[in-house]
Amino acid sequence: MTAIAPYRSAVASGRAGFAQLVRAEWVKFRTVRGWVIAMVVAVLAIVALGLGPGMQGSCGLYGPASDCTQTLGPGGEAVTDSFYFVHQPLGGNGAITVRMTSLTGQIPDLSGGGGGGRVKASGSGSGPQTRSGVVPWAKAGIIIKASTRQGSAYAAMMVTGGNGVRMQYDYTGDAPGIAGSVSADSPRWLRLTRSGDTLTGYDSADGTHWTRVASVTLAGLPSTVPGGLFATSPQYFQMSAGETSLNSANSQATGVFDHLSLRGTQPGGAWTGSAIGAAGGPAAGSPGGFQDTGGTFTVSGTGDIAPSVTGAAGSGVTIAQTLIGVFAGLIAVVVVGAMFMTAEYRRGLIRVTLAAAPRRGQVLAAKAVVIAAVTFAVGLVSAAVVVVEGQRVLREHGVYVWPATALTEVRVIVGTAAVLAVAAVIALAIGTVLRRGAGAVAAVIVVIVLPYLLTVAIPILPVAAADWLARVTPAAAFAVQQTLIQYPQVSNVYTPSAGYYPLPPLAGFAVLVAWAAAALALAAYLLQRRDA
């Protein structure tokens, strides 16, 4: 018996690392013409739909009511600024002090509300029945404002309907004071002092012991400014969990003041009542008024002094609107992602692939890396183009685009690209599991696009169901496109269809990643267990 030396190939063995696998998969990808074309189509679809003719808005096309102008606050942000203002000029440094004994109001009785669309706004002129009550952010108190122009700087001490005493300033600033509601038995004393450009708010339950609430510097405040009493009350919403339509209408608030004292002005000045922002705007209807009966002032008003929001009474669009073509791109990307694996089964190439690289998990990982990188690049380029160019087009047509910081824009662009990349990976994984292109593509589109359609695009679901879908389905990831800020001091129904997602951007994206991880784990398990 002689030992036979086993055969050894004379060819030097090549490297068989993960990098080689990625390279092999990249060659497979770029040499299939249809897939490359699909990626080009994805870019073109995203760009074309984002800059298309339907994206130019309708501002001013349907008469003055369709004008898209927004009142801008001192920080450049869109604001609502309408209230009833009882004022007189205040010169130089000084203070306003007042006692409030009551805050009441009228809210519309919407229980008999009509049918129709999701958002039903009825002006108080056409008259739903009203009943007494105050909305949580009805406001009455004292205010010092740079001018009576809408959107000018201000600081105010106020009693609210359901949020206690607050000091608010320049629309977005909000600081809490004494909690609880106001009545003749437990009145609230409010004081606002001016020292240069600095305004400080104090509150007190007895007029003797004062607590400082907050201080704010309003740069460039004129030396003589209007100051006095105000009352306002925002839109009232009514919606219960099982309903899909939202009723809203104007409400009114009435504050009763006494012990009014002014320091630092020409004493005995006359009080003037002005309805700020009453013409047009959301506060159509009775603008309010005031009565002075021997030092007791009764002031009624409607509207709000707050940052503007989208939704029931909002207008304008967000930069997410320019990204609508992403859904066309998403479908192209999902088809390619699924085919990247199913085509191997169809052609029998999978047997060659697995013979060359017997570690099956690594094959799947290499494919995931390639498809994710390609789709991320595709998404990044096209999203960057439409976010930058699309905003310009919209603004040129007079559409109010809600502003976003550069950092937010980068997050929207990178996030959108990442959503495309992870969606492609999910398609790859489902393609591996099902090994059939049609089923894989349909499954992925159903779990990503359909929830978006039902919660954001055509919100036909009840709010609670839409909220649930926007939290648990992969469509939660579209939270990366949110640019609007949700203000706790503004009552609104913050729904996905109005541009407010229930999850913060990263958390929403994490939901998508979790789905991808689960799909990949199942795919890797089945790829290793099954015969190819």
Added chain:
Amino acid sequence: MTPLRAEWTKIRTLAGTWWLLLAVIALTVAVGSAAGAAVTCQVAGCGQDPAKLILSGVDLSQTIVAVLAVLAVSGEYSTGMIRVTLTAMPRRLTVLTAKAVVVTGLVLTAGAVGVLASVFAGRLMLPARGFTQAHGYPPLSLANGPDLRAVVGSVLYLALIALLALGIATAVRDSAASIGVVLGLLYLFPIIAGALDPQWSRRLAQIGPMTTGLYIQDTTDLRGLPLAPWQGLGVLALWATGALLAGGLALRLRDA
């Protein structure tokens, strides 16, 4: 009859066909019932459309119908069966017609079962959700004209979606790409319309195959619709016809 028998035998002997048809029925009923359970009507004239609500399962089950129709064609291309089929039956349009008849028949049957079961579920559950006579909603009934239109129309809608998918799959041939095109046509119109200005939005709402086709389910507030219900279904029928023509032409002209 031979082509019909051949196509019937092919589709009948695929296990996937029956699972998909079961899924059509199950999803139609399950999603419709879930929607019915999620919505309440608390006051008279609450603006809801009970028929559309309970038939909303069709939104999802149309996806399964599209997969079924796509696989009936693309499945033959992926296995090479198409060459056997066309050798046995050289009249290509006859083959396509036979496929269309068989798939439509199956979808009509499964669709009818799913839709009728949904309406039955609606009759049981909607009155408890506030859809009562007092609130202006008589119980769903096939004797009621608009309700009957919604029911019959939903079944026809699913059949037209099958024909649309069949035509597209015959033109595109690859199953993943076909289903991508079909679902893109269905879902992209409403998504994009939602982002456009009102004028363009209405325009898209008059041409999108899914949007227009589903107007047939509306039983209340018909004046607000961009198209009348049967007109809407007609637009979808035009889409299906166009897709079948394109598919037929491609089948005639191309090598298999």
